[in-house]
Amino acid sequence: VVFAGNILQKNRVTMEFVNFDLVKEFDLPFQNGVLILQFHLTQRCKFCNDMENHTKEALNIYFSDDLQDGNIAFRMIDMELPRYESLRKKYDLFTSTLVFVDVSGSKEARWKIITEAWHLTDKKQKFIEMFSSELIEFRQGRQ
Numbered sequence: 001v002v003f004a005g006n007i008l009q010k011n012r013v014t015m016e017f018v019n020f021d022l023v024k025e026f027d028l029p030f031q032n033g034v035l036i037l038q039f040h041l042t043q044r045c046k047f048c049n050d051m052e053n054h055t056k057e058a059l060n061i062y063f064s065d066d067l068q069d070g071n072i073a074f075r076m077i078d079m080e081l082p083r084y085e086s087l088r089k090k091y092d093l094f095t096s097t098l099v100f101v102d103v104s105g106s107k108e109a110r111w112k113i114i115t116e117a118w119h120l121t122d123k124k125q126k127f128i129e130m131f132s133s134e135l136i137e138f139r140q141g142r143q
Contacts, residue, residue: 023106029070034139035101036072039079039093048096050121052076055098058128063135072135098131100138112138 022028022035038055040048059067059074066072079088091099091113098114114134120127 022101022103022108026073026075028073028103030073030103031106032104033071033073034135035103036074036135037077037087037099037101038074038096039077039084039088039091039099040096042078042080045096047118047121050124051096051098051117051127054121054124054127055117055131057124058131058135061128062132100135102138102141110141 023031026035028035036055036059038052055074059072063072077084077087079093091097091111096118098117099111100114101111102109112134114131116130116134117127120130
């Protein structure tokens, strides 16, 4: 992990398996698919709101069939809630962040933190392009 001025600078991908039933916890429509988590603080700021709105727009534009077919799910997580402390620590999060999770058999198979999301929240079109590209690349890793 590389930090510069308390900002995470490098994407991380892991193949770490955990015993956490993601399907139950986040009421997912699948046993196998991609879960997109947006971690945020209880007091949400403009960046958090923009990140959510841009993510939803990108999903609706480029991945609407996958959303309707139940292959992709998007969930918001208040990272300050005690029930999510283990996830916050696992992903080493301190601010609003997007995490892609490859769910296999209801469990996390691998994950990737999308660090560029924070830096592009004020550039909507660039955010949508980056998000879509990152998600396509992440999904290709499932095959």
